Amino acid sequence: MQKIGYVTWGNAAQVRSFQDFAHLLDDMLYLRELDRHDLGAYSAIIIPDVMDCVELRAHARQLNDYVRNGGFLIVFSIRDVENIIDVVKLKWQPVNARDWLWWTRPNPYLEVRQPEPRHPICDAISLADMSWHWMGALEKHPDAEHILTLDDDSLSLFMDFRNLQGGGRLMVTTLDPHGHNGERFMPATTRFLEAFYPWLNGELGINRERNTFSLTYLRALDSTWDWEPPGLAETFEGTGVTLRYHALYDLDDTVLRDSNFIYIPNNTDEIFLRSRATDFLAFLERGGHLILSSQPAIPWLPFMSTFRAVAPRPFTNLKVRVRHDPLGFFSNVSDEFDGWQGIFGQYARGWTDMPEGAIWLTDVGPTDDPKPADWLWKYPTSNDKGGYVFMHNGDSIVRYPDHGPHGPCLLRDICNGIIAAEGKISKPERPSYPNLSWGICDCHRQQRFLAAAR
Incomplete structure (x- = not known):
């Protein structure tokens, strides 16, 4: 398996850039542990x-x-590159742009060019996006192709x-x-980077598109x-997501390893689920996704809380309204999607x-x-490869909608939305959801929870 490693000394801008392109990278390597x-x-x-660069020099x-x-x-740009590589x-010269504010001038010009013959990367990255x-x-080096x-x-x-001797390559x-x-400054x-990392994957022959995904539905109540x-x-059918059913109490490492999604319906054994908390957290840590229909009496994962109901009167309190849908989960449902067989309150009551x-x-x-009947959260990890948690606080979402042309499509559309957000499918542009900010969970609370669960 071909992989791309990304070295960081822990700088926030470096880490944030890795997180931006984690779907096109594999491992973040901490410099002090290289x-x-x-x-x-x-x-x-x-x-x-x-x-x-002081620490980098130690690993030269x-x-x-x-x-x-x-x-x-x-x-990329590092100080003392000629003494590290x-x-x-290499011989570095202290020559910079003549005018750092060139882009603010009436006739903006930066004194750079992509020389002929143009390097193939120039087909992916325009001169404007290198400027x-x-x-x-x-x-200039006689053995280099100049980009x-x-x-x-x-x-x-850019060379x-x-x-090179031994078959290696240096850019x-x-x-x-x-x-x-990483500092969210300078759009070029x-x-x-949006062009560079796809180019690099293509140059290495790495195809990150996944055509099939596995959804495991855990059977609990007969x-x-x-x-x-x-x-x-x-x-x-025809979505690339394979649905399979599996008994809750037979959940094992093989099922967890072979599943991209796990769906847990509302009527289930929360005491058993709590006993497997470590396994579910490891599943999220490595990028698996949990879709939960739950009104938990036992907060069986450390980021969960107990269910609370809203007042049932007036009746309109039970009408669920879409608040924010950045991934299109609810795009195939009508305003009446929550009324299973016309009965409101079945979908969610709290x-x-x-x-x-x-x-x-x-x-x-x-x-x-209002209160959140449904929420989405990305499990926080240092490499930003944690899975998503879709939390539905109510009845099993596989019933909805029960009318209209799409059938009970909600679970399917949640899977498709998460796949798109994960960046694992081919799209005209890399998905960008600037309003999706993921928080860091209380690690001490998680540790205490796991200790209690054991």
Whole structure:
């Protein structure tokens, strides 16, 4: 399996840039622990800008040996690059943009060009998206392909060394996109990375598109609606999501490992679920997704709370309203989607508290004091690869809607929305949901919870 490693010294801008493109990267490698990693396991290693170059220098031999042994090292703007990288002889010059505010001028011009013959990466990244400024320049090297140079062709800003001794490859640039992107400053840098990382995956032959996903429905209560809901399987035909049913008490590591989604219906054993909390948290940690229909009396995961009902009068309190739907979960339902066979209150009669950073999806209760009937939360991990939790505080969502052309489509559409957000499917543009901010859970509370569960 080909993988891309991304080195960080813990700087927020570096980490945030990794999180932005985690769907196109594999592992975030902490610089101070780099010697614990076998870099040979990676097809490419990224050294982003805004790096602690003192600490990086301590790992110079490991990085150069990686290239000499056939690795592909990509180095963005770092200080003292000519003394850290020795697989080729680099010479840095303190030459910067003549006018740092060039883009504010009546006839804006930055003295850079993509020289002919243009490097193939230029088909992915335009000159405009390589243009903001640079942090010094490099003397041109006879063994390099030059991607970006000064307009007089005197110095290089982006070079590619292919087929080095041992079969390795080095790309080195004095551009600094990660710091600016991570600081949410300078849009060209974000556009650069949005093009660079897909190009890199293509260059390495890495195809991250997944055509099939597995949804495991945990059977708990032996009844028609809970055991094998009528019409549910048909909604998944042709979607790439494989629905399978599995007995709750037979949940094992194989099922957890082979599932992308786990759906847990409302009528289930919360005491048993609490006993498996560690397994569910590990499932979320590695990127699995939980879709829960629950009115928990036992908060069986550390980020859950107990269910509370809204006042049933006036009757309009039980009418569920879509509040915010950034992933299109409710796009195929009418305003009456929550009225199963016309009965309101079946879908949801209350709420649970949301963890910090969750997305409030639907309202229940009075209009002047609404509560979250449904919420979405991404499980926080250091590499931003945690799975999503869709929490429905009510009856089993596989019943809804029970009318209209789409059948009981809600579970299917939740899966499809999460797949799109995860960035695992081919889309014209990488999904961007600027309003989705994920919070960090209370780790001490989680540790106390797990200790109690054990």
